[in-house]
Amino acid sequence: MTTINWFHEVEKRKDLLIEQTQEFLRIASVLDESTATKQAPFGEGVASALAYLLQKGEENQFFVKNVDGYAGLIQHGEGENSVGVLCHLDVVPAGKGWTSSPFSADIRENRIYARGAIDNKGPTMAAFVALMIVKELELPLQKRVQMIIGTDEESNWRCVDYYFKHEEMPTIGFAPDADFPIIHAEKGITDVSFNWKGKEKIEASRLRLQRFDAGERLNMVPDHASVKIVGELGELEQLEKNFHQYILEINQNGSATLDNGTLNLEFEGISAHGSTPENGLNAGVYLAQFLANHSFQSAANDFITFVVEHCDFDGKLLQINTRDEVSGPLTINAGLLQFDQSGEAKAGLNIRYPVTASGEDCIEKLQGVAKRNGASLIVHDHMGPNYVEGDHPLIKTLQNVYERQIGEEPELLAIGGGTYARSLKTGVAFGPMFPGREDVAHKKDEYIDIDDLLKMTAIYAEAIYELAKDKE
Ligand SMILES: [Zn+2]
CATH class of the missing domain: 3.40.630.10 (Zn peptidases)
Known part of the structure; x- marks a missing residue:
């Protein structure tokens, strides 16, 4: 002693x-x-x-x-x-x-x-x-x-x-x-992205999504998202109106400017650290939810649908949700969402899984999701718990x-x-x-x-x- x-x-x-x-x-x-x-x-x-x-x-x-x-x-x-x-x-x-x-x-x-x-x-x-x-x-x-x-x-x-x-x-x-x-x-931490290659063929559609951009870093909730849309003037004007209606309904901030045949939509979310995505408001996901009610060229529709149907913050949509006593639930932050008119697109996720869960299982499931959605999965970083x-x-x-x-x-x-x-x-x-x-x-x-x-x-x-x- x-x-x-x-x-x-x-x-x-x-x-x-x-x-x-x-x-x-x-x-x-x-x-x-x-x-x-x-x-x-x-x-x-x-x-x-x-x-x-x-x-x-x-x-x-x-x-x-x-x-x-x-x-x-x-x-x-x-x-x-x-x-x-x-x-x-x-x-x-x-x-x-x-x-x-x-x-x-x-x-x-x-x-x-x-x-x-x-x-x-x-x-x-x-x-x-x-x-x-x-x-x-x-x-x-x-x-x-x-x-x-x-x-x-x-x-x-x-x-x-x-x-x-x-x-x-x-x-x-x-x-x-x-x-x-x-x-x-x-928690275990992994950074992954779903990537789509562009298609050469440009198909006709009344509204065309030229760009979609949200986020800069996988470990931050995007507080800003923007899109550029071209199309018929009447359609764009209607879209602009709908957007104003949307942000009013969900009580968030954004802006729309129609300029020389291009409609620019900007959506303001709330940033938060990637480990606590529930404390933020993902501007990219919210903007995609709005766009999902409209029709664009097929590559854009596919991208928007993917975001809406997969990017939550607890992994339920991707069917990788787990939790444990010690460290709580798996979390996901869709920190980077990008699309360009060639059809090249990316959805980058920062995933944090409980200490008793398997990172390999999680990545395997994501491979399956990528395959079913015509994307390739890239694992940028993986640190075990x-x-x-x-x-x-x-x-x-x-x-x-x-x-x-x-x-x-x-x-x-x-x-x-x-x-x-x-x-x-x-x-x-x-x-x-x-x-x-x-x-x-x-x-x-x-x-x-x-x-x-x-x-x-x-x-x-x-x-x-x-x-x-x-x-x-
Ligand atoms: Zn230090």
């Missing part, structure tokens, strides 16, 4: 923790292909931040390794099994409108302001100082502790792809790159640590989004955002609260010790 006062140990190192966090934040570690080299695949800024942290590791007599500029390893202790702490030091571009320079790491109101303060350099430094504490207290460990530092989390995860191809996967681990208490279930069961020792240990230090019973969270923890074989997201905090990641004036920084350091130190102290 240890009687270590972890928070007290952190307080003893408070000045060092703050200073090192500031120094680390002052290195603008934004992906920069223009300065990329073989040793620095993500550019100079990222490489300097990695060198800085590995240097600190060396100064503290840890085993360190620069894995070809893709990632870093800072290791402590011995043992066959290992505990991984997965962090990242790349940051998204600063953007505009900051009160102080985004890489000055100024302190105001007990907060350190900088790009990367909360996502993820502040928490990375917290984990590093936590490891220093465990080492300086000379606590006996049965597992190795491996701090793995990624450098491309904000873009393509090429860092962890490379790292785990060449280095070992920790036995268990956590990633301080999301929310406290513990995210133990992340991440799930560690609630009674796993990793979860139990992290729950105990959190409860001891925070005094609140830690709830296990299941989410539709993806966190960095997904790249660990047996790993969960553990912090750094405490419940109820304002989410400032990727925003201007990003900051980390200094009290939170101290608290998370204490939590990480105890978690590292508790996870590494036993062999199994």
Whole structure:
């Protein structure tokens, strides 16, 4: 039974923790292909931040390794099994409108302001100082502790792809790159599209759909959709009237302009994240529903019918709807809908399926749907779910640590989004955002609260010790 006062140990190192966090934040570690080299695949800024942290590791007599500029390893202790702490030091571009320079790491109101303060350099430094504490207290460990530092989390995860191809996967681990208490279930995510090739033959029809456009990214609900329609003036005028009637009936916003024989319809939906499509209003689907009551050339009719008959947000129409206790229902976001007059068309979906469902089954069903509708299915991306069961020792240990230090019973969270923890074989997201905090990641004036920084350091130190102290 240890009687270590972890928070007290952190307080003893408070000045060092703050200073090192500031120094680390002052290195603008934004992906920069223009300065990329073989040793620095993500550019100079990222490489300097990695060198800085590995240097600190060396100064503290840890085993360190620069894995070809893709990632870093800072290791402590011995043992066959290992505990991984997965962090990242790349940051998204600063953007505009900051009160102080985004890489000055100024302190105001007990907060350190900088790009990367909360996502993820502040928490990375917290984990590093936590490891220093465990080492300086000379606590006996049965597992190795491996701090793995990624450098491309904000873009393509090429860092962890490379790292785990060449280095070992920790036995268990956590990633301080999301929310406290513990995210133990992340849905599977796949991006697919149904694609139709254009036909050369142009058939006669009274109304012709020239273009249909909705959405830019699969993981956002399209908040805008537009179409261009040509045809007889009388028909177009009637369509325009019907459209006004439609948006009035469903109480939404849109506009119609008839201009030189072309009718332009615009529909305004409501954007939402692709993991919560039910919170948005898909402009593309709503516009297609309107068009479905009218007749166009056959390729356009087929496309519109496909959208209306397949693009809901729970997968019932595609017959892939499932749900489970732990992570809830499958969700679908039709994030990209496009048609052009050649008949070339695309319906792109972002699908998030429950942790106990099979992604392969789902994709197989979609293949069938594609076949029946004369489309080809392209799977752009597929990340399997991440799930560690609630009674796993990793979860139990992290729950105990959190409860001891925070005094609140830690709830296990299941989410539709993806966190960095997904790249660990047996790993969960553990912090750094405490419940109820304002989410400032990727925003201007990003900051980390200094009290939170101290608290998370204490939590990480105890978690590292508790996870590494036993062999199994
Ligand atoms: Zn992050």
